Amino acid sequence: MVTVPEYQSNVATRPIFQSKLDVKADAENFGAAIGRGMVKLSEGMEKLETSISNVKAAKAAAAEAEREKQQGTVKGAGAAEQKAPDPKALDNVMRAKDRETQLAAWDRNARYGEGGFMTLTGQAAVDGRADYERRLMEKRKEIGADLTGEAAELYGRAADARINASLQSAVVYSGQQRKVWFQQNAAQRVDSFARDAVVNFTRPDLVTKNVAAGLLELQEQGRLEGWSGDTMMARGSAFVSGVHRDITLRLAEDDPIAADHYRNDHAGQMTGADSDMLTEALEGEISNEHSKREAGAILTRGRQVSTLAADAAGDLVDAGESTGRTVADAGPTRFRQALAARAAGGGAEAVDRLGESFAMNLAAMIEDAPPAIRDGLEIIGSAKGAANAVDLGWNGRPLKSGAAPRQVFDYVHDNAARYGMYFPITDDPEQAAPFSTRGGTVAPRGNKVSPRALGPSADDIDKSLADIRDEKVRQLTQRRIQTTLETQARAEDARIKQAKAELWRAIDEGKTPDDVPREIRQVAGMEAVSAAWNYMQTAAKGRAGQVDEVLLYDMRRYAAMDPDGFAEVDLSDYRGRLGGAFSQVADLQVATLTRQAEVKREGLQLAKAFAESETQLEAVGITANGKHGAEQQAAIQQIARFQNALAAEMAAFKKVNNGKSPSELDISSMRNELLLPLVLREPRFLWWDNERVIPAFEVITQPENSVIEVLDWADLPVNSRQALELDLARKMGERPTEAQVKAYYKDIAADSQRTTSAQPSGSATPRPAAPNK
Numbered sequence: 001m002v003t004v005p006e007y008q009s010n011v012a013t014r015p016i017f018q019s020k021l022d023v024k025a026d027a028e029n030f031g032a033a034i035g036r037g038m039v040k041l042s043e044g045m046e047k048l049e050t051s052i053s054n055v056k057a058a059k060a061a062a063a064e065a066e067r068e069k070q071q072g073t074v075k076g077a078g079a080a081e082q083k084a085p086d087p088k089a090l091d092n093v094m095r096a097k098d099r100e101t102q103l104a105a106w107d108r109n110a111r112y113g114e115g116g117f118m119t120l121t122g123q124a125a126v127d128g129r130a131d132y133e134r135r136l137m138e139k140r141k142e143i144g145a146d147l148t149g150e151a152a153e154l155y156g157r158a159a160d161a162r163i164n165a166s167l168q169s170a171v172v173y174s175g176q177q178r179k180v181w182f183q184q185n186a187a188q189r190v191d192s193f194a195r196d197a198v199v200n201f202t203r204p205d206l207v208t209k210n211v212a213a214g215l216l217e218l219q220e221q222g223r224l225e226g227w228s229g230d231t232m233m234a235r236g237s238a239f240v241s242g243v244h245r246d247i248t249l250r251l252a253e254d255d256p257i258a259a260d261h262y263r264n265d266h267a268g269q270m271t272g273a274d275s276d277m278l279t280e281a282l283e284g285e286i287s288n289e290h291s292k293r294e295a296g297a298i299l300t301r302g303r304q305v306s307t308l309a310a311d312a313a314g315d316l317v318d319a320g321e322s323t324g325r326t327v328a329d330a331g332p333t334r335f336r337q338a339l340a341a342r343a344a345g346g347g348a349e350a351v352d353r354l355g356e357s358f359a360m361n362l363a364a365m366i367e368d369a370p371p372a373i374r375d376g377l378e379i380i381g382s383a384k385g386a387a388n389a390v391d392l393g394w395n396g397r398p399l400k401s402g403a404a405p406r407q408v409f410d411y412v413h414d415n416a417a418r419y420g421m422y423f424p425i426t427d428d429p430e431q432a433a434p435f436s437t438r439g440g441t442v443a444p445r446g447n448k449v450s451p452r453a454l455g456p457s458a459d460d461i462d463k464s465l466a467d468i469r470d471e472k473v474r475q476l477t478q479r480r481i482q483t484t485l486e487t488q489a490r491a492e493d494a495r496i497k498q499a500k501a502e503l504w505r506a507i508d509e510g511k512t513p514d515d516v517p518r519e520i521r522q523v524a525g526m527e528a529v530s531a532a533w534n535y536m537q538t539a540a541k542g543r544a545g546q547v548d549e550v551l552l553y554d555m556r557r558y559a560a561m562d563p564d565g566f567a568e569v570d571l572s573d574y575r576g577r578l579g580g581a582f583s584q585v586a587d588l589q590v591a592t593l594t595r596q597a598e599v600k601r602e603g604l605q606l607a608k609a610f611a612e613s614e615t616q617l618e619a620v621g622i623t624a625n626g627k628h629g630a631e632q633q634a635a636i637q638q639i640a641r642f643q644n645a646l647a648a649e650m651a652a653f654k655k656v657n658n659g660k661s662p663s664e665l666d667i668s669s670m671r672n673e674l675l676l677p678l679v680l681r682e683p684r685f686l687w688w689d690n691e692r693v694i695p696a697f698e699v700i701t702q703p704e705n706s707v708i709e710v711l712d713w714a715d716l717p718v719n720s721r722q723a724l725e726l727d728l729a730r731k732m733g734e735r736p737t738e739a740q741v742k743a744y745y746k747d748i749a750a751d752s753q754r755t756t757s758a759q760p761s762g763s764a765t766p767r768p769a770a771p772n773k
Contacts, residue, residue, distance in 0.1 A: 089150065096154035099143050103159055106139050107166055118173060122184045125177035129170055136163060186221040190214045194243050201247045214239055237271060245274040249281065256285040291476035298464045298481060301456050303364065335363035339379060342366065347379035350390045358388055358421070358444040364453035365412070365419040373411050376404070389424070392440035399440025416442060418489040420450035424573060445496055446525030451488050499523035500572040507532050528572065535576035548577040553640035555585050556647050557610055560603035563592045602661065606650065609667050610643050616671055617642060622695075638698075645674055645697040665730060672723035673748055677716065679709040696748065710746055 110132060111118040117125065117132040140163060144155045193214035200206035215236050222232045244266040251259035263270075263278050270278075339351045339359055351359070366377050380393035392412065394404035399412070416422055421442050456464070461481060468474040499520045506516045513521065513532045521529050538546070551574060559566040567589060575582055592599045617623060617639060624635040649670040653662045662670070674697040693711065713721075721741070728736045728744050736744070 092149065092151035093154060095147060095151040096158060099147060099155045100158040100162065103140060103143050104162060106143075107136060107162065110135065110139075111166070111170075117170065120177070122177055122181040126174050126181055129174040132170060133167060136166060182224070183221070186217060189217045190221075190239060193217065194239065194246070197243045198246045198250055201250055207243070207247070211240060211243055214243075240269050241271040241274045244269055245278060248278055252282055252285055256282060256289040260286050287470070287472050287476055290470070290473045291480050294464075294468055294473065294477040295480040295484065298456055298461060298477070299484060301460070301464075302454060303457055304460060335360050338363045338367060342378050344378045344393060344396065345380050347381055347390070347393075350379055350382040353382065353388075354390070355388055355444070355447055357447050357449045360449050361419040361421055361444065361453045362390070362442065364450075364457070365415055365421070368415075368452075368458040369411055370458075373408050376408070377412075389441055389443035392442060394440075412440065412442070417445075417493050418450065418452045418485070420445050420448065420453070420492075422570070422573065443527065444525070445527060446523070448522075451492060452485060455485065495523055496525065497570055497572065500528050500570070503528055503532055504572055504575055507535065512536060531573070531576045538576065547579040547581045549640040549644055550637055551577050552581050552585070553643045556588070556644070557607065559588050559592060559599075560607040560610070563596065563599050563603055567592045605661060606647060609646060609650065612667075613643060613646060613671060614639070616675070620675060620695075642674060642695075642697050645700070646670060649674070669727040669730070672720075672727055676720055676724070676745070676748055677711055679711055680707075713742055713745075716745070 110116055113119075117128050120128050140159050144152060144159065147155050193210045197207045197210035197214075200210070218235050218239060219232065221227075222235070227235070244262075248259045248263045248266075251262055260282060263275075263282070267275065339354075339362065340348065343351050354362070362379075366374060368374075369377065376395040378393040378396070379390050380398060381391050382389065392399045394408050397403040399408070413423055421444055423441060424443050465474055465478055468477060502520050503513065503516050503524045507513070513529050513536075555566070555569075555574075555578075558569070569589070571578075571582070571586055571589060574585075578585055588599075614623075618625070622635065622638055622642065624632050624639065627635050646667075650662055650667065653666060653670075654660060674695065676696045677693050678696055678699065680692055680694050680699070710716075724745055725736060725741050728741055732740075
């Protein structure tokens, strides 16, 4: 066979270098036969392919015919009998489907359940993908572990299809979250630089440094995410604005005004939204801060005087330690001049005797009154000659007479405590109103200048407020000043009340005022210390339990007519005068504070009973009208004793009847019994020299060894007999006989005799029941 020449490394053997060589080669020599053979082979293969295709088609047709035969659909034939499925094959399919369903449920929970892969974001999703894929493959193997044969093959194909879809979605999701991770990381970096700038708000260089670093981070983020120039500029502006906004808010915590200055200095670097937010957030704080500064400046100026007295300069003496100086000795101060200018009648002498601290407090209270009130206030004299208490008047008439308008009373009584003074209860025969509006006798609680008297006057405050141009700041400043002054007054009042309570607690323990620490005596004031000494002297004489009946009546009437005002009364001012009834009044005040609605209802009933009693007392000749001097004073005290006895009877009725209040008929019966005339006999040398007739309510004030007897029935006034008959008829439910009425009268007298034992004033025992039929 002819061969194609090949490359030979030996040059000598190559034909080009041989001589006398004639080479002849044709197509056969170059493999033409091989080419023809290859063509024949190709044609044979084509025929083989056609034959194989025909065989496959025939097999497919045969298979289709077999299926149609099994399904009963052969042409030209009716329904044929269906061939039953292979049970084993069906079991394998069901097992495979069940396992694939388990895998699907696990995969769904692994992706979307609690903590599932598809619920993770950012870095957690990127890092969690590998774990998810690993667990998915392990679960595929675990679920199909015990399957064999055709079931395993069917499960494998179905599981692979599901796993491929899940893995593809996991790849896409992790790619998305990688971008989120980048965005979160960049945002955290920018936020970190912003925070560093804010915490270093006092260092402008560090603020600038951190702002620049944050902008560089934003530029890097924008480059990687492909932001446009406008987007980059908007993001940068928002970042810078946010930094200055947060610095402004941080400054506002310490100094809103400094924050306002910072905001104005950086207004050009803030967005409109941040600027509006700061305006809304700072507006109220800035006004409050301005008002705080204005109020502080006004209150620290003090009360303006031409020449300060020792008290005004702070050179005050301790409570109970008098320097002996008076206002007149203190120099030509504006306070002395103001008080002297308001003296009328005996007022000039009263002003000369006042201690300097009391004078300053009194002058300050008058000076701060509204012009319509201030212009008419006067000092008309000392209270019954007392050196340190004065009677006020208004436009030439005593304030206690009721000639002054209501607003004058309200001002002096509502403001006295602010200036270290109070309006004590005085035994004034001409005073008929309850002491809630009781006259114009004002006295000091101590001998120190009150904080309010040292503060700026009302006129000075008004002038300073008028200089504030911002209306809102002016209003806030005014409210702040009023609140501050009120708080100071309340704090001082509470301090004094606490000191008095400690003073009287020591007295109750058997100590003397000298045993009380000096600091407590100073705060309580010399009036309280003096009252404590008087109480101890009275106790030493065995009369500590005696009660000022007029004062007790006034207290009860005040509680009935104005329970809110009564709740504010400092009862320690009246401890000595109330004697054994102090605990009753204290309990009444506590009840006023804790049972307001109930006490108000009872108060209305008591006030009505008091008013009706005055009419009935006047009808029997017990009245102060038309009387003067000692006679008038005795009548007032007798009226007070009756009213106190009536109040005690009403309280006793309520106690006996389980809290039920007496009716109008019950109260009327109480009055009648209290006014019944009885014969009083006191042991003397001659019995007939000391016999006198008194009303039943006076029995309690008589000596213990007195004898109480009834009047002869014929001598008993007709109205008294009629009242006894009506009361007894109401109790019996039928008209009584004369004998029954007489027996009832004797029982009342006997009961009154029993009450002559030393009972505290204001107590009562239940009245006798109706006699048997």
